[in-house]
Amino acid sequence: xxxxxxxxxxxxxxYQIRVEAPLIAEERKAGQFIILQIDKDFGERVxxxxxxxxxxEGSITLIFQSVGxxxxxxxxxxxxxxxxxxxxxxxxxxxxxxxxHVVCVCGGVGIAPMHPIVQAMKAAGNKITTIMGxxxxxxFLMKEEMEALSDELILMTDDGSLGRKGLVTEPLxxxxxxxxxxxxxxxxxxxAMMKFSALTTKPYQxxxxxxxxxxxxxxxxxxGGCRVNxxxxxxxxxxxxxxxxxxxxxxxxxxxxxxxxxxxEDESVHRFxxxxxxHKCRIDKMTDDKIKENEKGA
Amino acid sequence: xxxCDTLHTLDAEAKExxxxxxxxxxxxxxxDRLAIKPLAMPELNPSYRARSMxxxxxxxxxxxxxxxxxxxxxxxxxxxxxxxxxxxxxxxxIAKIAEGDFKGAIAKIKExxxxxxxxxxxxxxxxxxxxxxxxxxFHKDVGKSVGIGRLERxxxxxxxxxxxxxxxxxxxxxxxxxxxxxxxxxxxVTAADVRREGHEVTIFEAFHKLGGVMRYGxxxxxxxxxIVDREIExxxxxxxxxxxxxxxxxxxxxxxxxxxDGFDAVFIGTGAGLPLFMxxxxxxxxxxFAANEYLTRANLMKAYxxxxxxxxxxxxxxxVVLGGGNVAMDAARMALRLGAEKVRIVYRRSMAELPAxxxxxxxxQEEGVEFCILQNPSEILADEKGRVRGMIIDRYELGEPDAxxxxxxxxxxxxxxxxECDTVLVAIGNGSNxxxxxxxxxxxxxxxxxxxxxxxxxxxxxxxxxxAGGDIVLGAATVILAMGEGxxxxxxxxxxxxxx
Ligand SMILES: Cc1cc2nc3c(=O)[nH]c(=O)nc-3n(C[C@H](O)[C@H](O)[C@H](O)COP(=O)(O)OP(=O)(O)OC[C@H]3O[C@@H](n4cnc5c(N)ncnc54)[C@H](O)[C@@H]3O)c2cc1C
Ligand code: SF4
Ligand code: FES
Numbered sequence: 001x002x003x004x005x006x007x008x009x010x011x012x013x014x015y016q017i018r019v020e021a022p023l024i025a026e027e028r029k030a031g032q033f034i035i036l037q038i039d040k041d042f043g044e045r046v047x048x049x050x051x052x053x054x055x056x057e058g059s060i061t062l063i064f065q066s067v068g069x070x071x072x073x074x075x076x077x078x079x080x081x082x083x084x085x086x087x088x089x090x091x092x093x094x095x096x097x098x099x100x101h102v103v104c105v106c107g108g109v110g111i112a113p114m115h116p117i118v119q120a121m122k123a124a125g126n127k128i129t130t131i132m133g134x135x136x137x138x139x140f141l142m143k144e145e146m147e148a149l150s151d152e153l154i155l156m157t158d159d160g161s162l163g164r165k166g167l168v169t170e171p172l173x174x175x176x177x178x179x180x181x182x183x184x185x186x187x188x189x190x191x192a193m194m195k196f197s198a199l200t201t202k203p204y205q206x207x208x209x210x211x212x213x214x215x216x217x218x219x220x221x222x223x224g225g226c227r228v229n230x231x232x233x234x235x236x237x238x239x240x241x242x243x244x245x246x247x248x249x250x251x252x253x254x255x256x257x258x259x260x261x262x263x264x265e266d267e268s269v270h271r272f273x274x275x276x277x278x279h280k281c282r283i284d285k286m287t288d289d290k291i292k293e294n295e296k297g298a
Numbered sequence: 299x300x301x302c303d304t305l306h307t308l309d310a311e312a313k314e315x316x317x318x319x320x321x322x323x324x325x326x327x328x329x330d331r332l333a334i335k336p337l338a339m340p341e342l343n344p345s346y347r348a349r350s351m352x353x354x355x356x357x358x359x360x361x362x363x364x365x366x367x368x369x370x371x372x373x374x375x376x377x378x379x380x381x382x383x384x385x386x387x388x389x390x391x392i393a394k395i396a397e398g399d400f401k402g403a404i405a406k407i408k409e410x411x412x413x414x415x416x417x418x419x420x421x422x423x424x425x426x427x428x429x430x431x432x433x434x435x436f437h438k439d440v441g442k443s444v445g446i447g448r449l450e451r452x453x454x455x456x457x458x459x460x461x462x463x464x465x466x467x468x469x470x471x472x473x474x475x476x477x478x479x480x481x482x483x484x485x486x487v488t489a490a491d492v493r494r495e496g497h498e499v500t501i502f503e504a505f506h507k508l509g510g511v512m513r514y515g516x517x518x519x520x521x522x523x524x525i526v527d528r529e530i531e532x533x534x535x536x537x538x539x540x541x542x543x544x545x546x547x548x549x550x551x552x553x554x555x556x557x558x559d560g561f562d563a564v565f566i567g568t569g570a571g572l573p574l575f576m577x578x579x580x581x582x583x584x585x586x587f588a589a590n591e592y593l594t595r596a597n598l599m600k601a602y603x604x605x606x607x608x609x610x611x612x613x614x615x616x617x618v619v620l621g622g623g624n625v626a627m628d629a630a631r632m633a634l635r636l637g638a639e640k641v642r643i644v645y646r647r648s649m650a651e652l653p654a655x656x657x658x659x660x661x662x663q664e665e666g667v668e669f670c671i672l673q674n675p676s677e678i679l680a681d682e683k684g685r686v687r688g689m690i691i692d693r694y695e696l697g698e699p700d701a702x703x704x705x706x707x708x709x710x711x712x713x714x715x716x717x718e719c720d721t722v723l724v725a726i727g728n729g730s731n732x733x734x735x736x737x738x739x740x741x742x743x744x745x746x747x748x749x750x751x752x753x754x755x756x757x758x759x760x761x762x763x764x765x766a767g768g769d770i771v772l773g774a775a776t777v778i779l780a781m782g783e784g785x786x787x788x789x790x791x792x793x794x795x796x797x798x
Contacts, residue, residue: 023549040506042600044609069608085506087543217594217609220504220545221731224573224588224724234575234582239732253582256684260584261610 002036002086004079005059011139014065014109015075016051022058024050024088030096030116031211031243034060034088035219038073043085046070047216049113049242050089051142063112063141090219091242094120094209100183102126103175104150105168105197107133110189111141113211117186118149127151129182131171133193137162168193169200176204184209187246191255198246210246212237215258228254301347302356305340312337312361319368328371332433336442337366341661348634348665351518351602355419355657358445360400363452367396369433370444377430378446384782386410388427388446395449404453412487413781415458415525416512418451420624421778422655441656458528465535469496474795477502477561479546479734482510484567484768484780484787486529489538491788492565497795500539500561502546507598510569511769512777514598515590517628519635520658547733556763562798563791566749566759566766567784570774571731575724576620580678585686587612589619589629589725596632614721616640618689620675621725622647627658629723630667641667642719646674646694646707672696672707676714678722688718728774748773756790757783765790 006018024034028050037043046068052061066075077083094117102121106114111132122128130150134140135158147153154171155163164171168189175182185208187197194210201208214237217223221239228235229250235241315334319326340356341347347354358366370392378388386407394403407414421427427446428434434443457463474497478485481503493499507513509526534540546552546568555561573588575581592612595601599609617633619626622645633641643662645652648671652659663669675689693713696705730747742750742760749766752758757767767783769775 027549027551037506039608042603042606042608044599044607085543087504087506087545088548090545090548217591217599218505220548220571220733222569222571222573223591223594224575225591227575227582229582236572250582253684256584257582260612 001082001084004077004081004083007079010141013067014063014141016061016063018059018061019083019086020058021060021086025053025055025058025060028053028060028089029093030120031094032089032091033242034086035090035216036083037085038070038083040084044070045217045219047213047219051112051115063109065109087219090238092240094243096120096124098125100126101180102128103172103182103185104128104130105172105185105187107168107189107193109141111146114188115142115145118146122149129154129175131156131168133168135159169196172197172200176201176206182206191251191258194246195251198249202247208246209243210249211242212244212249212254213242214254215260301342301352302340303343305356305359308338308340309359309361312359312365315365316361326368331369331371332436334365334369336369336445337362339448344664347519351635353522354519354661357455358448358452363395363449364398366445366449367392371432373432377432378427381429382427383778384411384785391453392444392449395453400453400456404457407450407453411781412490413483413529414450415454416483416521417778418447418454419521420516421447422776423447424656463528463532465532466490466494468494468536472496472795474498474562475560476791477555477564478567479565480510480567480569481508482567482569482768482780483512483777484784485510485565486533487781487784488565488567488767488788489533490536491785492791493536493538495792500541502544503540503542504545505598506542508540508542514594515625515628517593517597517632519631520628545733547737552734552738562795563763563765565787565791566734566764566770567768568731568734568770570728570769572729573724574727574729576675576726578675578677580680583678583680583686584684585612585614585720586678586722586724589625589723592629592723593632596636602636611636612721614638616719617721617723618642618644618717618719619723619725620644622652622654623725624654624658626725627654627662629725631662631665633723634665634667642670643667644670644673644675644691646672647705648672648696651704674707686720686722688716689722690714691717730770746773753790755786756793757787758790763794
C-alpha cells in the first residue's frame with residue numbers, strides 16, 4: 001500500500017501525485033517505472049514511469065493522463081488515500097554517461113518520464129537541448145523544471161500559442177543538419193512521435209533511444225505480454241527495456257499490439273461511466289495525424 | 299458438491315464394497331484386494347464444467363477412500379515410496395485410511411511432505427508413485443494402480459474441511475533472520491521448515507498475491523485458490539512475515555538483504571520465467587499470447603469475471619494452443635471456459651509423448667479440446683490489421699529417439715496445410731528469470747540461466763548464506779520437486795544458522 005501525499009491537476013486530463021514509497025525512492029534510477037493497481041482483486045496493472053523521487057520524504061512522483069478506466073479512477077483518489085498495489089522500480093535504468101550534446105525530445109505525458117533522464121544526463125556533464133511538444137500552451141508539463149535543467153529549451157505547439165508552431169521533428173531535423181550533430185537523441189512520448197523522431201535522425205546516423213510503453217502484466221519477465229521486435233530479436237520491455245534503439249524498433253507491430261485490447265478497454269471505461277472513451281488518445285491522435293500530414297507534405 | 303451428479307452412485311457403489319467386506323469373517327487376501335475395481339473419481343459433467351470455473355474433480359467420499367485404500371497390498375518392497383520424490387510412507391498412510399483414521403493418515407503424510415492438498419491434485423502420479431505400483435503392474439495398466447494421489451487429496455481435504463489443521467510448533471526465537479524470495483511451493487516449504495526452528499522468516503513476493511504458479515498459473519478449476527489461501531494462513535499462524543509487491547533485484551538487491559537489512563541467510567525460489575516462443579514468422583501478430591500471460595490474466599487478475607475485473611481479456615473464438623504439457627492443457631481448458639467455440643492443441647509428437655498429466659489430457663478431451671498431433675506450425679498468418687487469421691501447419695512422423703529417449707519428430711515434406719484460427723497460445727516452455735542473477739553477479743548460473751548449486755543435498759549456491767530451489771534451479775519442473783528442494787534448502791539453512 002502506498003499513501004498519496006500530494007495531488008495536483010496539471011491539465012484537464014493530466015494529474016501529478018506524490019506517493020509514499022521509501023524503498024522505491026531509494027533504489028530508482030532514471031528510466032525506471034512502477035506498476036500499480038487501484039484494486040487488489042480486480043484492478044488491472046498500470047505501468048507508470050517515475051517522474052521524480054525524494055529520498056528524504058521517501059516518496060516518488062507520478063504523472064498520469066486519465067484515459068483508461070484505472071487512470072480515471074486513480075484521478076479520483078485524494079491525498080491520504082492508499083494505492084493498494086504499487087511495485088517497483090522496474091525496468092533497466094537509462095544508460096547515463098557523458099555523450100556531449102544530448103537532445104531530449106518529448107511530448108504529452110512523455111515529458112514526465114523524460115524529466116529524471118534530463119536530470120541524470122545533465123548531472124553527467126552533458127549539454128542538453130530539450131524539445132517539448134504539446135497541443136497548446138496550457139498542456140506543457142514540468143516546464144519550469146525542464147527549463148532549469150536544459151541548456152536550451154525549444155517549445156513546439158500545434159496551434160502556435162507558445163513557442164514555435166509545428167511538430168517536434170522540425171527543430172530536431174534542424175539540429176541534425178548542423179555541422180556539429182547531436183551525440184545522442186532521446187525521444188519519449190506518443191508512439192507516433194517516437195517513431196517519427198527516430199525516422200528523422202536515421203539518415204544522419206545519430207543514435208536515438210526511445211522509451212516504449214507496451215502492454216504489461218507482471219513487469220518481471222514472466223508473462224511475455226510486453227514483448228517487442230527489436231531488429232531481428234524479441235525483447236521484453238519490462239526487463240530489457242523500456243529503452244531501446246529507436247532505429248531498430250518494429251513500430252508498426254508495436255502499435256498494433258498496443259491496441260490489442262482496445263475494444264475491451266473502451267468497454268471498461270464505458271462501464272465506469274465517465275466520458276466517451278474515444279477522447280482517449282486525442283493528444284496522441286492529433287500529433288499522429290499531424291505528423292502524417294507533415295510527412296506527406298515533405 | 300451439488301453439481302457432481304455421479305457422486306451419489308459412486309458413493310453407493312463404494313458402500314456396497316465396504317458392506318460386503320465387513321460382512322466377511324476371514325481377513326482379506328491379496329487376491330481379494332486385487333479383485334476390488336479402482337474407484338472412480340466423482341467429476342463434474344464435462345459439458346457443464348467446460349463453461350464453469352468450479353473444480354472438475356470433486357474428491358472421494360469417505361466410503362470411496364476406505365474402499366480404495368483396501369486395494370493396497372502393503373508391499374514388502376513398496377515401489378510407490380521409492381518413486382515418490384519426497385518418499386512419503388505411502389502404505390502406512392493408506393493403511394490408516396483403511397482403518398478410518400483419517401487424522402492419522404494426514405499426520406503420516408506430513409512427516410515428509412507439506413502441501414498434500416496441492417500435490418494430491420497436481421502431481422503427475424502416473425509417472426511417480428503410481429508408475430510401478432504392484433497393483434497396476436498386476437493389471438498391466440498404470441491406470442489401475444492404487445489411487446495414491448486421490449487418497450492423499452482425500453485426507454488433506456478432510457483435515458481442511460473439518461477445521462483440524464494443526465499449526466506446526468515453532469521453537470523459541472533464535473534471533474536469526476531468513477529471507478525467502480518467491481512464494482511458490484519452494485518458497486512456502488522453505489519458510490515453514492526454517493520457521494519451525496525458531497528463526498524469523500520473511501517471504502518477499504513480486505506479485506500482490508501469494509502462491510506463485512499455484513496462484514497465477516494453475517487454474518481454479520484444477521486447484522481452488524481457497525486451498526492455497528489455507529496453506530498461507532498456516533504459515534501466517536506460524537509467524538512467517540510476508541512482503542508482497544516486492545521484487546528482489548529491483549526494489550532491493552539480494553546482497554543488500556544480507557549486508558544492510560540484517561538477514562542471516564536467503565533462499566531464492568523465484569520460479570521459471572521468460573516464456574519461450576517458436577521463433578517463427580508472424581509470431582508477434584496481435585492474438586498470439588504466451589500461455590503464461592493468458593493464464594495470469596485469467597487467474598491472478600480474475601479476467602474470467604468479466605463483470606468485475608478491469609484486466610482486459612482476449613476473447614478468441616477459434617483458439618489453437620501450441621505445446622503438450624500441463625500449461626498447454628490449462629490454457630486450452632481455460633479458453634473453453636472463457637467462451638471459445640473451438641479449441642485445438644497442436645503438438646509435434648503423438649498422444650503417447652504428451653508431457654501433461656494423464657488426467658488433464660483425459661479431462662481436456664472430455665471437455666471437447668481437439669488434439670492435432672504430429673503437427674507443428676511454421677508460420678502464423680495475420681490479416682491487414684496484424685491480427686491472427688491462421689497458421690501454416692507442417693505434418694510430422696516419429697523418428698529415432700533423441701538424447702532424452704523421446705522419439706524425434708521428423709517433418710513430412712509437401713504435406714503442409716493452412717489452419718484457420720483467431721488466437722494462438724504458445725505453451726512450449728520457459729527460460730529462467732534473469733532479475734536476480736543479473737543483479738547478483740557472484741551467483742553462478744548455467745547457460746539456460748538456472749542457478750547452480752555447490753551442495754545439492756542442502757541446495758546451497760556458490761555464495762555463502764544463499765540457497766536456491768524449485769524451478770529457478772531445475773528449469774520448469776513440478777510442485778512436488780519444488781517442495782522437495784525447499785525442504786533440502788531449509789535443512790541446509792537450519793544447519794548453517796546453527797553453526798553460525
Ligand atoms: C500453468 C501451469 C500448470 C502447471 N501444472 C502443474 C501440475 O499439474 N503439476 C505440477 O507438479 N506442476 C505443474 N506446474 C509446474 C509447477 O507449478 C512449478 O514447477 C512450481 O510452481 C515451481 O515452484 P517454485 O516455488 O519454484 O516457483 P513458482 O511457483 O514459479 O513461484 C515463484 C514465485 O516467485 C516470485 N518471484 C519471481 N521473481 C521474484 C523476485 N525477483 N522477487 C520476488 N519474488 C519473485 C514469483 O512472482 C512467484 O510467485 C505448472 C505450471 C504452470 C505454469
Ligand atoms: S506399490 Fe501400490 S500396492 Fe504396493 S504399497 Fe505402494 S500403493 Fe500399495
Ligand atoms: S510484463 Fe510480463 S514479461 Fe514483461
